[in-house]
Amino acid sequence: MDLQSWLSKAPKYTTFRINKLKHFDSNTLKNFLVAQSKELNSQQIPKYYFIRPDCLVLEQWPEDIALEQTGMEVVVDALCAAAVLRGAHVFAPGILGLPANCQLDERVAIYGDLEGHCKRGLKVKYEGKKLFVGTGYLKKLRYDLFDNGVQPRGSSPSEPALDSMWVGSGGPTKQIYLRHVCFSGEQDHTFSRNVSRSRVTCVNAFAFDSTKLYSAESSGINSGPPFPINSFDKVLLDAPCSGLGQRPQLHNKMTPKMIHTCTVTDEENEGMVVWALDKFPCLRLIPAEPLLGGPGLADKGLSDEQRLMVQRFGPTIDSLRPSEEIYRDSIGFFIAAFTKIPAPLATLTH
Template identity: 30%
Template sequence: AKSKTRWSVGLPMLPCSRRATMTKEDGQRSQAAVPIILSLDELRVDLAPDIRRHLASQYESLVSRSPFSSAVSEGDDDDSVRESSSRPSSSAAERHLDRILDAMKRPPSATCCRVNIINSSVEEVRVRLDDALGPWRERRNAARRLRLLRAAAADDDSDGGRKRRRPEGSAGDEHDAEKEGEGRTGDEGEADDDVDDMIARPSGALPDVLLVGRSGARASTAGALRGPPPIASPNSSSGESSSPRAVFPNWEKRSERGWPSTHRALIVDRLCGEAVLRGSDVFVRGVLAADAGIAEGEDLAVYAHLDGGGEDEGDGGGGKKSAGSAKAFPRGLLLERYGGRCVFLGTGAARCGRADMFRLPRGLAVDMSSSSSAGAAAAVGPDLPPLNGVLESEMMLQNLPSAMVAHVLGPRSGEAILDMCSAPGGKACHVASLMRNEGLVVACDRSRGKVVLAREKFKTVGATCVVPLALNSTRCVVRDGSPWRSPKEIIESASATKKDGLLDVKAFHPESFDRILLDPPCSALGLRPKLRVDIKTLRDLSKHAEYQRRFASEAVALLKPGGTMTWSTCTIDASENEEMVGHVLREFPSMELAPIPFDLGRAGLPERGLSDAERCMVRRFDPCDDGDTMGFFVAKFVKKARS
C-alpha cells in the first residue's frame, strides 16, 4: 500500500482503476525510459525519405538559376547551412530544403495584426495596441530587472564580499544591476533585453496590417539551450559560488535524465509549444506532464512534447491521445516518468499550482513573460507579447501572406462573394472589412462545429454581411436543371436548422458569384513554427492535391464570367501550388491568370507546370526567404467574359 501511494501522488487525471493497480515496479519500468531533451537549435524537422526527395526535387531548377544559386552558396556560411551541409544530403536543392526546414521550426520575428476597418481605423488600433502592450512591457522589464539584481548579488558574493552591497530593492541597487548587465550578451546578460521598443508599426506592404515586434529584433541566443542555464548560489563562508543553486540538490538521477536541478519543469503538448514560441502563455489545457510540488509564483522550465510516450507508449489507461502527440501518455504524468522526446521553450512563472493545472478546465498555467530567475532563458523564440484576445473586435492575428489574399481578391461593395473553405473565418472577416459590410459574403465549411465557432467570430467583429453555411464545397453546384436563383435569393428563402440555427443551404446555381476565395485543405507544410511533420508517406502528401482538384472544379462552375478567383495554400509543396494552377489553366480554358499587384513574396517555381510569364504572376513565400513569413502561395484567376 505504501508503494502504491508513492507512485500515485500527483496524478489527478489518471482513472482511479489505473492508479489503484499501479505498483512500484510499474514506476521503475517507466522511469527506465530516459527522455530525449533537445534545444531548438538541435531539433531537426524530419521528413519521410520519399517526401524529402519530392520536395527537394522541386527546387532543383530554382537553385541552378542565377542569382539564387549564388545566394544559396553564400548562405553556406550560416550555422544552419553548415549543419545541413554536414548531413547526407549534398545537392544545392537539398541544402535549400534544409534551410526551409530549419526556418520552419522558428516563428517569424514579428506578430502580424490585421485591422478590422469596419470598427476602427488603422491608426486608432495602433494607438490602442501600444496602450495594451504597456502592462506586458512593465512585467517584462520588472522581471528583467529582478534577474539582473539576482545575478549581480551572486557576482558580489562570488567576489567574497569585496563589493559593497546596498539593501536589495534600493534605487542604487537597481542602478548597479543595470550596470552589471551592460556589455553582456547572450546568456551572460541582458543589455539588449529591454522591451520599451516593442511597438505596433505599419507593415508597409498592406494598408490594414500592423506588425508587433521589437525594432531591430535579433534571434534569441537561448535556442542553443536544453534547459535553464545554471544559477550561481553564493557561498558566504568561502567567498566562492557553489554551482548550481538546486531545487533538487540530492537527486542525481534527475540530472542524469537531463532535467534541470534549478527549476521544476513541465511539458506542454506540441501545439501549445508552437504557440509559446510565437509569444503565447501556457494555459492549463496544454499541460501534459509536470514535476510534483509546483506552487503558484515559482519559476518553471517549460518544454514541448514532440513524440514518444510516457507509460508503456500506450494510452495511459485513459484511452485518449494527447493533442500534438504522436504517441499518447496520461495527462497529469509526473515528470520523472516521462520518456518521450521534447524541446526546451524557456522559463516562466507558474500562475497556479500543479493540482489546478490538471483540475481546472481553463485558465492560465504559466506566464512566459514573468520569469525572474537570474541567468534563465525567458524565451527561446523571439520576444513577442501574447496577443490572443487583445482588441478582438478591432483586429485579428493573421500571417502576412494570408492577410494579402483578400486584397488580391479585391472585393467591391454590393458583390456576392464565396469563401469556399472558410473556417476559422479570418479571410471572410477580412473580405467583409474591405467591403465595409456592403454586399454578401457566403462563408462555407464542411464541419458544422467549425462553422458555429466562425459565426461567433463574425458577430464579434461586426461582419454582418457574412452568412455562415455548413456544406460540402466539393459538391455545392446545383445541376438538376431547376430555375436559376441568385445566392441572395437562395439564402433569403432558406430555413434555419433546429440543431444550431445554421441555414439549410447545400448548393448554389452555376455562375452565381462575382468573386470566389478558395483556400482549400492542404498539407500545411509552411506553417511556422512547426516542430514536427505528421505526414508519413508521399502517397499521403499527394492525396491533398487530388482532393483540391474537386474544390477547383466547383469554384470554376460557380464563378461568373469576368469574375475573380484566388487560390491560396499554406504549404511549400509545388503539387498543391504551381502544379495546381497549371491544372486549372489546362482543364478550364475559360480561366486565365492575372498579375498580383503587391511586392510581397516571389515568383513561382520554374518547371512546375507554368511558363516563366505565368509563374511571375503568382506569389510564393518560403519560410527561409528574406520576408521572414510562413510558407504560403497565392494565385489570382479571372474567368474570361463571354464574347
C-alpha cells in the same frame, strides 16, 4: 537557410490584421510591451510598425534576452510547444509532465517533447529529447489537470494552465487578439459569432458542402446555397492544406530528402495551380497583387510568366523576383489569383 531549418524556427516577423471597425490604440500596445520589457530586464522592446493601414508587424524580442531558468520543468507536446513559440499560453490538453510539488503562480520552465516519448502525467524530470521554449506562471495544479495522475481532466479550454511569459526563440510573448473576418470551414454558428463580434453587417455565413454549392435549379443567392452559375464576382478560397507554413514545425517528420524535393509544398501550391488551369479551361491566372512574396517555384509546371503572377512566402531567394526579408521570415504561405474567362456569345445565323 534550407527549408527544414526554416520550418523549425519561429518567424522573425509576425503580422496582425487590424479590425478598422474597432478602435485600436498603438499606445496600449506600447505600454504592454514596456511592461513586459521590465519583467524581462530588457532595455528594448520589439519593433512594431504598419506596412498597411490595417496590417501591423511585430518583430521578435532581442535575442540576447535571458531569464534565469527555474528548476521546475513542465513538459508539453510538440504542437503545444510550437504554439508557445508563436505567442500562445499553455492549455491543459498540451501538458504531458508536471512536477507534483509545484505551487500556483510559480514560475516554471516550459519544454517541448520533440520525439513524443514523454508519458502523460510524468512527475519526474523528463530526460528525453526536449527543447526549451519559454517560461510561464502555473495557473493549475496536477489535480486540476489530470485524473488519477494521467488522463486530462478536461479543464475549460478558455482557461490557460500556464501563462507563457517569455518565448525562448524571441517570438512574441503573448498573443494579441485582433479580430478580422475570414472564410473558413468552421460551423455556421461559430463563424456567425465571429462576424457579430467584428461588427460586420455585410457578411452572411453558411456551413455547406462546397462540392454541392452549384445547382442549376437554384433561383438566386438570397436564400443561401446551393447557388446558380455565375452568382459571384469574386471568390476567396482558403483551401484545406497541410499547414506546413505555420512555423515553427517542431513535430514535423520530414526527411532531408523530402525537403530537397519539396514534394509536399509544391503539390499543394504550384501543382494545384497547374491542375486548376488544366481542369478548368475557363480559368486564367492573373497577378495576385500586391506582389510582395517571391515567385512560384521553378520546374513545377508553371512558365516564368506564370511564376511571376503567384507569390510564395518562404526562405527561397529567387532572382526572378527577389523578396524582402520581412516576407521571407514570416509564416510560409502561397497566393494565386484566377479570373474566369467569359463564355463566347452564340453567333446568330440567318
